[in-house]
Each structure stands twice: as structure tokens, then as C-alpha cells.
Amino acid sequence: MTEPRPHAELEELLGAYALDAVEGEEREELELHLRDCPRCRAEVADHREVAGRLAYGGSAAPEGVWDRIAESLEATPPELDLTVRVPGGTQVVPLGDGTPRRRRSWSTKLLAGLGAAALVAVVVLGVGLVRQNDEIGDLEGQLREVSLERVARGAFEDPDARRIVLTSPDGRLTAPMAMTPDGSGYLMASELPELSGNETYQLWQVTGGQEVSLGTFRAATVVAFGASSDAEQFVVTREAGNGVPTPLGPAVVAGDA
Amino acid sequence: MFDDSLASLASSAREVGAEGFSEVAMSSAELRDASDAGLVVAISRYQADALAEAYRRHAGAVFGLARRLLSDQTMAEEVVQEVFLRLWNSPEKFDPARGSLRSYLLAHAHGRAVDLLRSETSRRRREEQELRRAAEGGYDLEHEVWDLAVADQVKAAVAELPPQEREAIALAYLGGHTYREVAALLDQPEGTVKSRIRAGLKRMRAHLTEAGVGGRW
Numbered sequence: 483m484t485e486p487r488p489h490a491e492l493e494e495l496l497g498a499y500a501l502d503a504v505e506g507e508e509r510e511e512l513e514l515h516l517r518d519c520p521r522c523r524a525e526v527a528d529h530r531e532v533a534g535r536l537a538y539g540g541s542a543a544p545e546g547v548w549d550r551i552a553e554s555l556e557a558t559p560p561e562l563d564l565t566v567r568v569p570g571g572t573q574v575v576p577l578g579d580g581t582p583r584r585r586r587s588w589s590t591k592l593l594a595g596l597g598a599a600a601l602v603a604v605v606v607l608g609v610g611l612v613r614q615n616d617e618i619g620d621l622e623g624q625l626r627e628v629s630l631e632r633v634a635r636g637a638f639e640d641p642d643a644r645r646i647v648l649t650s651p652d653g654r655l656t657a658p659m660a661m662t663p664d665g666s667g668y669l670m671a672s673e674l675p676e677l678s679g680n681e682t683y684q685l686w687q688v689t690g691g692q693e694v695s696l697g698t699f700r701a702a703t704v705v706a707f708g709a710s711s712d713a714e715q716f717v718v719t720r721e722a723g724n725g726v727p728t729p730l731g732p733a734v735v736a737g738d739a
Numbered sequence: 740m741f742d743d744s745l746a747s748l749a750s751s752a753r754e755v756g757a758e759g760f761s762e763v764a765m766s767s768a769e770l771r772d773a774s775d776a777g778l779v780v781a782i783s784r785y786q787a788d789a790l791a792e793a794y795r796r797h798a799g800a801v802f803g804l805a806r807r808l809l810s811d812q813t814m815a816e817e818v819v820q821e822v823f824l825r826l827w828n829s830p831e832k833f834d835p836a837r838g839s840l841r842s843y844l845l846a847h848a849h850g851r852a853v854d855l856l857r858s859e860t861s862r863r864r865r866e867e868q869e870l871r872r873a874a875e876g877g878y879d880l881e882h883e884v885w886d887l888a889v890a891d892q893v894k895a896a897v898a899e900l901p902p903q904e905r906e907a908i909a910l911a912y913l914g915g916h917t918y919r920e921v922a923a924l925l926d927q928p929e930g931t932v933k934s935r936i937r938a939g940l941k942r943m944r945a946h947l948t949e950a951g952v953g954g955r956w
Contacts, residue, residue: 497937534842
């Protein structure tokens, strides 16, 4: 593989890229770069906005198209139990095995959980494992500007996302989690018991026996975090004070990635 | 920074009690007046008439662009269907801070149409069409844009572009060509085509910003 292109060279492609005029390896390289570069992303967005003006059309969409769309909306998939119980208390949600998507039944349960809370508390964990500052800022920006619940729901509905349910040792508490391919994670933490004054929950990812803290939270409905794709296990512990460098307190919920 | 309607929708949803998820729906009057963000929030709450409103506002432009690229009514209709169903199924992908709903839908439509265009059978047919067009006198973005019933300020911005920037953008965007194909068609270096596309888009943006065209569709 040749050396990565210098930034100036990638910039030159931004106009063409915005017009869908870049293909192949160049395009892949540029798309990888865009994930890390907000300035280039903004430039692409600007170009697309301009290009969109070129396409302003007075034509009406032909009849029949809306009817077909409306029909597709009506077709709700059947209710199905998504969880597979595995011995040891870990529940795994099967993904992408070719069966029709059943997102709505999953999200309806989630939405019920979200709607029931008087206030949806979303906590963004500032201590991300492999996130650069730009990415955290961007994640927070997304959460502010698009609706917090919807971003989390989007992750749970994303067919490319990994979904895990963390459970307590006695199986009574569950905390579903979704992780999208870029490492953004959302943990639904509303079942975790309320903490007393001087305690905090701490989320860890475990890889090769090593525990890395992903951050702390107290009361939250949704906990947004950044993790790496090689995580083997996720654990939430209950710690004294404001958190610890290595887990000391008991595991509240845990699950294998 | 929050859009007003987005904030009020979000807060009214949160007022719902233990019976579960909010059923606060927007009335049709509210939908007609809703901002892009407000409309998409309603769509995310599975409000079908919100999608209908988005369709009412933008399907014409989406269809027009797809039709222009594909020259095939059925394929263009498929693109329209896909774009709106994608909005229904993944509303969270729209970020109001990044741009308008119109340009978001058009960007999807364009990408999808270009994918269809670049499939094997299409390519052969297109090559023949290109040769014929080139013989007849080439692309003229000014006329293309006129055909698409574009706003006056946009026409003015296009008219002010240096011809070579205009040409490169027309071939890439409306012709659905990669920049390398454009370079081959125009017999110009690839680097030159790349920069002309980028420069032309920047120039148009500057012109449109100056003209105060930043409003919603």
C-alpha cells in the first residue's frame, strides 16, 4: 500500500467527490479521511448544497410513486422475540442473517422506556478510548442538534451496529447497548439503581484482560460513549467517589462483545 | 442553537407520563409550516403525513434530477422511492446543521442515480449517447440549468462561471461522469478538471451567498 496522500491532494478531490465524481481507491481513501476531518466534511457539505441548487426542479413527481411509498410504510414486520438466551446470562441479539429487519419491535420497547422517563437524561462520556477531540466535539454537536433519543435509536436500528445486552449476575437488571462501526456506543442505563451520594457508575471495556475506563456517570437514561472495536467485554461497576483508574467496586452489569 | 420547533416537539414529548411514548402529532397546518428539522423529528416519530409533506416539498426536485441523469422514467421513479423510504427508515442521518433537507435528499438521489448509471449495461448505452451529444455541440450548463427551472440567482451564478469550470461541473454533476471521464471527454489533464470543479463550486457558493440566497426551499 502506498503512503497516504497529503492533505492538499485530498482537498483537491473534495469538489469532485461532492458531485459523486470520484470512484475506487481514491474515493475510499477520501471517505476514510472525511471521518476524521470536520473541515473537509464541511467543505463537502457546502459543495453539495451548491450542487443541489443546480437541480432545483419544477417537475412534479409522477403519480403512483407516492402510493408505492405509502404502501411500504404500512407493511409492519411481525413481532418477534429478538433475544437469544445463552447460558451464563449473556443475551445476544442476532443481526444481519438475511431475515427481514424487525427494527420497529425493538425500538418500540426502547421508545417506551425512553418516553416513560419524565426527562431523558443523556450523558456523553468525555473519556473516550480512541476518540480525538474533534470526534467528541462532533458527537456532542450531533446530540445537541438532532434529538438525543433519535441518535441512540438510530444506533439500535442500524443494521451494521453491534448490539449487546449487559446483565446483572442475577439476571434481574438489563442494560442494552448498541455500538456502530465507527465506535460510537449507546448504553441504555435506566434500569440501574439510583446511587447514594458519594458513588458513581463507571463503564469499562475489557480487551485481552485489560480494563480501560470509558467514563463515569450517575443517573442516566442513555449513556453515549466511544469504544474500540476490539473490546471483548463491557462492564459497569459501582465505584466510590468520582471513579477509579482500575475497577474496584462490584460489577453491576456486564456482557460479552 | 436548537431549532424552535425541534425544541418544542422534544419537550412536549417529554411531558408524556408513564403510559409510554409520546403520541403528540403535528397537525397538517404545523407540518406545512414546519422547518426541515421539525419535519424530520415528526418523521422519526413515525408520522406518515410528515413524510408526505417532505414528499410534497421535495419529490419534484428529486425526480427531476434523477430523470436528468437516468433518462429513464422507471429508474428515476425508483430513485425517488428509495430516497424517501430511506428518509423514513433512517431520519437520524439528516443533520440540519449540515444543510437543507432538500440538498440532503438530492445528494442521496444523485448518488443513487450515479450508481445505477455506472452499472454495466447503462455504461454502454451512455457512451453512445455521449458521442452523439459531443457531435451535436457538447454540454452547456446554462441551458441544462435553464431546463431544470432553476432560480434566477442560480442561473446568474452559473452564467458568471468561467466556461471551463461550468463545463466540468455540468459533465460531472448533470452528466454523472467521474472526473477522470470528464478529463477524457474534454481532453484535459485530470488535475485541471479536479481543480476546476472545486473552484467552480466555490465561486458559485460565493455568488449565491452574496446574492443572499441562503433561505429554505
